[in-house]
Amino acid sequence: MNDLSRAELLDHELAEAMDKLVIVKSAIYTSGECDPRDPPLRQDTAGRLHLMGHDPRLPKMPAKPTLFDFFNYRFGPAAHMLQSARLALKNGCNEKVILACLVHDCSAAGFIRTDHGYWAAQLIAPYVDEEVAFAVRYHQVLRFYPDEAFGYKYPDSYVRLFGLNYRPEPYLDRAHEYCRNHKWYETGRLLTVNDLYSFDPNLQVELEEFTDIVGRNFRQPEEGLGFDDSPSAHMWRTINWPTRYL
Numbered sequence: 001m002n003d004l005s006r007a008e009l010l011d012h013e014l015a016e017a018m019d020k021l022v023i024v025k026s027a028i029y030t031s032g033e034c035d036p037r038d039p040p041l042r043q044d045t046a047g048r049l050h051l052m053g054h055d056p057r058l059p060k061m062p063a064k065p066t067l068f069d070f071f072n073y074r075f076g077p078a079a080h081m082l083q084s085a086r087l088a089l090k091n092g093c094n095e096k097v098i099l100a101c102l103v104h105d106c107s108a109a110g111f112i113r114t115d116h117g118y119w120a121a122q123l124i125a126p127y128v129d130e131e132v133a134f135a136v137r138y139h140q141v142l143r144f145y146p147d148e149a150f151g152y153k154y155p156d157s158y159v160r161l162f163g164l165n166y167r168p169e170p171y172l173d174r175a176h177e178y179c180r181n182h183k184w185y186e187t188g189r190l191l192t193v194n195d196l197y198s199f200d201p202n203l204q205v206e207l208e209e210f211t212d213i214v215g216r217n218f219r220q221p222e223e224g225l226g227f228d229d230s231p232s233a234h235m236w237r238t239i240n241w242p243t244r245y246l
């Protein structure tokens, strides 16, 4: 079978699977585009079952997914995280900082953008040293606050993205204050120092370069992420099966 007819067959199989399923989006996906108080769009559900597992439009994940599987199957372009990790490595940071850099934007890449540092920290917390989760949580906050001692300036990109008049909200001020006085402040700050967008646009970094660091610092559950009953397993399952009805 040539590539074209294989693609056609897959399209056909997908269309058939879609015909048999009712697939809906969670309120959070559409809130804003739609008023979440409005009733959901009516679908013709006669003779169809509501999706309760893998979404046929997505690549299927292995039964016991690893962190790298999530990078490969569910996260958007990860070059930024990989480049941050490589930069931290080059700058002589310790493995906690390098791992934190590698995963710091995983929520924005595959889950939720709003408060992405907090979501990402929660996702990884059961599997990493507390200090790594701390850095990931607070990198989002610290990015808004310069610290000359570390050579960290308010990002020019934030001026472009949010305008000159944007000021962090009081909850961010409080979180910054708390973090600044914390014994792990430096770890969080080092993450922001290495959190650069394409410090070299031509640099290609492979996930496999970090296999050993991840192996030593990320406690990959035997059952696979999402199926290990950890406090964040449900979040990994949601990334795996984002359109499951319940």
Ligand SMILES: [Fe+2]
Residues within 6 Å of the ligand: 104, 105, 116, 117, 139, 140
């Ligand atoms: Fe971030």
Ligand SMILES: [Fe+2]
Residues within 6 Å of the ligand: 080, 104, 105, 195, 196
């Ligand atoms: Fe980042």
